Amino acid sequence: MSLEEIYKPESPPHGGDSIGFDPARQWAELNERIEACRLCPRLVSWREEVARVKKRAFRDWDYWGKPVPGFGDPDARLLVVGLAPGAHGSNRTGRMFTGDSSGDFLYAALYRVGMANQPMTTHCDDGLALKDVFITAICRCVPPDNKPTPQEIRNCQPFLEAEMKLLTRYQGIVALGSLAFQQVQSMFRGNGHTLERLEFKHNALFTPGGGLPWIITSYHPSRQNTQTGRLTSEMFDAVWQRAKRLLDGLGN
Numbered sequence: 001m002s003l004e005e006i007y008k009p010e011s012p013p014h015g016g017d018s019i020g021f022d023p024a025r026q027w028a029e030l031n032e033r034i035e036a037c038r039l040c041p042r043l044v045s046w047r048e049e050v051a052r053v054k055k056r057a058f059r060d061w062d063y064w065g066k067p068v069p070g071f072g073d074p075d076a077r078l079l080v081v082g083l084a085p086g087a088h089g090s091n092r093t094g095r096m097f098t099g100d101s102s103g104d105f106l107y108a109a110l111y112r113v114g115m116a117n118q119p120m121t122t123h124c125d126d127g128l129a130l131k132d133v134f135i136t137a138i139c140r141c142v143p144p145d146n147k148p149t150p151q152e153i154r155n156c157q158p159f160l161e162a163e164m165k166l167l168t169r170y171q172g173i174v175a176l177g178s179l180a181f182q183q184v185q186s187m188f189r190g191n192g193h194t195l196e197r198l199e200f201k202h203n204a205l206f207t208p209g210g211g212l213p214w215i216i217t218s219y220h221p222s223r224q225n226t227q228t229g230r231l232t233s234e235m236f237d238a239v240w241q242r243a244k245r246l247l248d249g250l251g252n
């Protein structure tokens with residue numbers, strides 16, 4: 001599956017003549033393709049198994065059990081790239097980071113920095129709206145043990161590339177976790193950009209230049225990180241405050 005197969009813009013989204021370009025339709029078509037994807041047999045099998053077996057606390061839920069599309073403001077200046085859906089979070093609810101502790105931690109932080117209209121999320125129709133931020137992931141299907149294979153991440157790459165093309169205003173990326181950071185770098189290198197070797201650490205800022213967006217790295221807000229204190233609310237807030245300063249031209 002190539003980017004050209006999943007995304008055929010009616011006119012160039014980055015500059016050029018916008019007559020006839022219908023972003024809403026482009027987003028709808030992209031999301032339809034994401035939701036229908038069955039390219040990775042191991043992940044298709046796992047996401048459906050999780051949706052069938054369910055967790056006791058959610059046994060009355062009709063799990064989503066499909067790939068999860070990106071979520072947020074299509075005019076966003078900030079793109080957040082995570083890893084993959086949580087088994088009983090977005091694989092259950094169908095919306096990025098919705099329905100588990102990672103999402104609770106993330107959306108509370110976005111609310112504190114003014115990028116979300118509410119701190120809590122529970123399901124797709126809970127009224128959550130994001131401002132100036134769009135959330136996506138390098139892998140759209142829940143992987144066993146939260147570990148997609150390198151091939152599965154490559155399979156999913158065209159969806160992220162298509163979203164990046166449709167997000168015509170984004171200036172910066174927050175990469176949640178080292179795998180997301182590696183994949184963003186790999187995509188940029190694959191597109192012909194030369195990037196020096198960048199080392200992952202929490203709240204580091206990278207400005208690769210060459211027309212590429214800046215990147216801030218953060219520990220992933222997984223339960224494992226937040227419950228052990230590896231990632232605290234204060235550490236996470238510092239990431240979003242830094243991103244906001246950069247977007248607003250107030251330095252880093």
Ligand code: SF4
Pocket residue numbers: 034037038039040043044067139140141152155156
């Ligand atoms: S991980 Fe991505 S490429 Fe693989 S089946 Fe899911 S949506 Fe398709």
